[in-house]
Structure formats: C-alpha cells, structure tokens
Amino acid sequence: MRPTTPLDRVAGAHDAAVLAVARRGDPVSRAALAQELQVTPQAISKILGRLMERGLVEEAGTVGAGPGKPTTLYRIVPGSRRAIGLHLTRSRLHSVVVDLTGEILERREIETGGLQPVPDLIATLAAQTRSLVDVGPGTLLGVGVGMPGPVDGEEGVYRGTSDPDPWRGAPIRRLLAAELDLPVLLDHDSRAALVGEAWSQPGLLRNAALVLVEDGLGAALCIEDRIVRGAHSHAGEVGHTVVRLGGEQCPCGRRGCAQVEYRAALERGDEELGAQILAEVVVNLVRLVDVDRVVLGGRTVYEQHARSMDAIRDALTEGLRDEPWVHVEVMLSTRGTDLIAVGAACEVLEHKNGLPQLLFGADDRG
Numbered sequence: 001m002r003p004t005t006p007l008d009r010v011a012g013a014h015d016a017a018v019l020a021v022a023r024r025g026d027p028v029s030r031a032a033l034a035q036e037l038q039v040t041p042q043a044i045s046k047i048l049g050r051l052m053e054r055g056l057v058e059e060a061g062t063v064g065a066g067p068g069k070p071t072t073l074y075r076i077v078p079g080s081r082r083a084i085g086l087h088l089t090r091s092r093l094h095s096v097v098v099d100l101t102g103e104i105l106e107r108r109e110i111e112t113g114g115l116q117p118v119p120d121l122i123a124t125l126a127a128q129t130r131s132l133v134d135v136g137p138g139t140l141l142g143v144g145v146g147m148p149g150p151v152d153g154e155e156g157v158y159r160g161t162s163d164p165d166p167w168r169g170a171p172i173r174r175l176l177a178a179e180l181d182l183p184v185l186l187d188h189d190s191r192a193a194l195v196g197e198a199w200s201q202p203g204l205l206r207n208a209a210l211v212l213v214e215d216g217l218g219a220a221l222c223i224e225d226r227i228v229r230g231a232h233s234h235a236g237e238v239g240h241t242v243v244r245l246g247g248e249q250c251p252c253g254r255r256g257c258a259q260v261e262y263r264a265a266l267e268r269g270d271e272e273l274g275a276q277i278l279a280e281v282v283v284n285l286v287r288l289v290d291v292d293r294v295v296l297g298g299r300t301v302y303e304q305h306a307r308s309m310d311a312i313r314d315a316l317t318e319g320l321r322d323e324p325w326v327h328v329e330v331m332l333s334t335r336g337t338d339l340i341a342v343g344a345a346c347e348v349l350e351h352k353n354g355l356p357q358l359l360f361g362a363d364d365r366g
C-alpha cells in the first residue's frame with residue numbers, strides 16, 4: 001500500500017465531513033452539502049462519487065417540481081460498514097457493534113474478575129470480539145478499544161502506573177491485531193467517549209470538554225473542532241491535577257490529586273464533597289481551555305449525576321460571575337454506559353473513512 005500523502009488526507013477529511021452530515025439521517029442534496037461545507041458543488045460531486053463507489057452513500061430519490069432538473073438526494077448506507085467497540089476496565093469488558101451511523105446493533109458485557117495477565121487479557125478481548133464479528137451487515141472495519149489511561153493512542157500502548165500493574169507497557173493494539181488479524185485502534189477511555197458523544201451531537205461539541213468519571217477521573221478536549229492529544233497523548237488528565245496540597249497519596253506519586261480526593265470522599269460517604277471536587281475540576285478546566293460545553297459521562301457520575309450537575313453549575317456561576325459573557329453549558333452524556341465502547345467503535349469508523357490519520361493513530365496493518 002502506498003503511503004498516505006497530504007492530498008489523501010485532505011480528500012479523506014472532505015469524505016469524512018460529507019459522511020458526518022449524511023449521518024444525521026435526512027437525505028441531502030449536493031447544493032445543501034456544498035453550502036454547509038463551504039465547498040463548490042463540483043467538489044461535492046467528486047466526493048459523492050468517491051463515497052458511492054465505496055458503497056457508503058447512495059441516491060435517495062429526487063425532489064423538485066416545476067421547470068428545471070429535479071434535485072437528486074443522497075443518503076448514508078448505515079449497513080455498509082460496521083465496527084466493534086470494546087470498553088475495558090479493571091474488572092469489566094463492555095462491547096458493542098455499531099453500524100456506519102454509530103447505531104448499536106448489539107451490546108454485551110462480561111465481568112473479567114480483576115486484572116488478568118496480559119496474554120489472558122488479550123485472549124479475553126479476542127474472544128469477546130470473535131463473539132461479535134458476525135453481528136450485522138456490511139464490512140467489519142476493525143476493533144476500537146477504549147481503556148483508562150495513561151494510554152498512548154499513537155503507539156497503541158498502555159503506559160500504566162508505578163503501582164504493581166500487570167498491563168504496564170503492554171502493546172495492546174499490536175497484540176490484539178495479531179491475535180484477531182483485524183485492524184485495532186487503542187485509545188484513552190475519555191477520548192473515545194468524546195468521539196462517541198460528538199457522533200451523538202453532531203456539530204455541537206466544537207469547543208468542549210468531556211469529563212469522564214469511571215474508576216478514575218479524566219477528561220478529553222475538543223478545541224476548535226479538533227480532538228486534542230498533546231505531546232505525549234496525555235492531554236486532559238485532570239484527575240492528576242492537585243486539588244488539596246498535602247492530600248491523599250495518588251498512585252501517580254503526587255498528593256492531593258483530584259482523582260484520589262474524589263474517590264476518598266465517596267468512600268467516606270461524603271457525596272457532597274465529591275460533587276464539589278468534581279465541580280472545582282470542571283471550573284479549572286473551563287478556565288484553562290475556554291470551552292463552552294462540558295459533557296459529563298461515565299458509570300460513577302451516573303449514580304451521582306443530579307448532585308454533580310448542580311454542583312458544577314453552581315461552581316461555574318460563582319467562578320465566572322464577573323464574566324457574564326462566558327456561557328458554559330453542562331450536559332450529561334446521551335450514550336449512558338455504552339459511551340466508551342460506542343466511541344471506540346466510532347473512532348474506527350472515522351479512521352477508516354478518512355479523518356486525518358494522525359488524529360487517531362495509525363493501525364499496524366496500514
């Protein structure tokens with residue numbers, strides 16, 4: 001396969017932009033696409049031609065009465081492609097199959113019984129994937145894995161912590177791809193979650209933070225329509241920002257990190273303090289990166305979401321009271337506990353359908 005060139009990436013980004021509009025469901029005309037994407041109708045024709053050739057888009061009849069040629073409409077073909085998404089935690093594996101629009105065709109969940117050695121972990125991931133490979137129509141593009149960090153999505157490696165951690169340094173993407181003979185993409189759970197949420201709310205999350213509260217506490221950032229990775233693939237690690245000097249010991253080596261303080265508050269039954277810590281983390285994040293939407297997701301936050309949302313809204317009102325022109329909307333994820341698995345699958349669909357490769361990391365199979 002020839003290497004990807006900058007021109008391929010531009011073409012891929014155009015294809016992905018047209019698919020993103022088509023994903024919303026209603027058939028669209030060439031003119032409407034040209035206007036929305038600010039490119040010429042001739043360019044849209046070329047893009048539609050490419051997408052139809054690949055079976056991703058099809059004609060959906062015509063509209064228009066009166067003189068002149070009727071307008072042809074186009075729509076996405078949901079069943080043309082699919083992807084499997086796996087959400088791995090230390091004790092659980094949640095998996096989904098989604099179609100080209102991100103709709104779930106099937107979901108499964110198993111308990112893994114704690115931290116397995118790496119070979120057993122890969123066997124578990126592979127077995128779960130194999131149980132889903134025949135679900136749904138269309139071509140299976142690959143498998144996306146979302147897991148708690150630190151994860152290097154570019155390298156496909158789980159970096160791990162200094163705690164005894166059997167997964168530390170494991171090249172999960174390479175091992176799983178070799179085991180399955182399928183393309184695999186590995187990413188941080190919060191970044192997968194942000195992609196999943198962005199697919200659910202197209203066009204809304206241009207400057208947004210997704211704050212994920214699972215076993216840990218993390219965030220992913222979309223700034224000016226780009227999901228930010230950072231120099232080491234660690235952008236958004238708010239769980240390791242200090243909220244109390246000299247506080248609880250964190251596995252990362254520091255004291256008083258938001259993640260351990262939040263967890264300790266919940267373990268003491270002090271849900272109010274937990275919500276306040278989360279709220280301070282969000283205000284700090286908003287201060288730092290100037291987003292206008294904050295989406296809350298993850299299992300733990302669901303259990304506490306009313307209290308958490310109230311605390312965050314109060315803290316933002318208080319923290320931004322001298323800047324009434326700054327509006328930040330706080331929302332709960334629309335994807336429930338499927339969020340990360342769906343997001344990991346959507347990353348595969350995006351990766352395979354043209355978004356710039358560097359955004360999602362190359363798979364090992366080219």
Ligand SMILES: [Zn+2]
Nearest residue numbers: 240250252257
């Ligand atoms: Zn820490």
